[in-house]
Amino acid sequence: MTLTVVIADDQTMVRQSFRAVLDAQPDIRVTGEARTGAEAVTACRELRPDLVLMDIRMPELDGLAATRQILAGAPDGRPRVLVLTTFDADEYVYGALGAGASGFLLKDSPLDDLVVAVRMVAAGNALFAPAVTRRVIEGFAAQLPRTQDTARLRELTARENEVLRLIARGLSNADIATRLVIAEQTAKTHVSRVLGKLRLRDRAQAVVLAYEAGLVVPGE
Incomplete structure (x- = not known):
């Protein structure tokens, strides 16, 4: 079974790099790209991917807001969202989890880790960057009603x-x-x-x- 992926990032080189790595895998196919959060929402509605790689900081609509919109319109659980960011700050982890993301990975992680992360999240496993500790997850939980x-x-x-x-x-x-x-x-x-x-x-x-x-x- 081939996993379909949409890459949402405002940097062309990042999208191309991720696409090259993922398309080289026999079980993964990139079906679309988006440079803004709004484009990501549209792409997911049209292409119905299994997973979207979502940057947090994008123009027009940020990645967290885009994630909320995408998942609100996905009653069947597709796509899952793997958030990518260069910022290892607690508030982004909180925001990603609160928006319904299934994973959080830093952009400077090895590309091999990206491939593993896509497969894990697509399979329904939660994934957090090694730098994101239990303290951060519990910190998010402490903010919940x-x-x-x-x-x-x-x-x-x-x-x-x-x-x-x-x-x-x-x-x-x-x-x-x-x-x-x-x-x-x-x-x-x-x-x-x-x-x-x-x-x-x-x-x-x-x-x-x-x-x-x-x-x-x-x-x-």
Whole structure:
């Protein structure tokens, strides 16, 4: 299966560089480019890509606003958004997560990391740059309104609630399997069921929901 990608960045050289790297992969195809946030919204509506690489600082409409518009019109979970930026500042991470992005990667990361990130995010895994620590994620969570609304969580079994807590703490399927002493495939199945029951796009949304509902507390 080929992953389709739209690249949104106001710098031509950046778009061309990313396109060359991604188009060289046998399972990835760049189907469109955008130099503004508004163009990114239009491109995603017309091309229906699996994923959009979204720069934060762009003219007309910034990447965070564009992300909100794109995801608001994507009830089927496509596209997922991988935010790219040169700025390793907490507020951009908060903004990206709040806008519904599934990943956050610094532009100066190795190009091989970009390819891995595209595949991970397209597969539904949340991805954050190595420089983005748990402190930053918890800082974002601390800004969320504490609704304490656990109604959505009542559909989950006790084991699935446990899995959601581990997802919110940033554990991978392999880590979850080790923690719960189960097979990795079983952990993957639990994660899929959690996302399905809660009607979540990916792990990033699961992290936000877990903190919003008070299931996980910053600094815990």
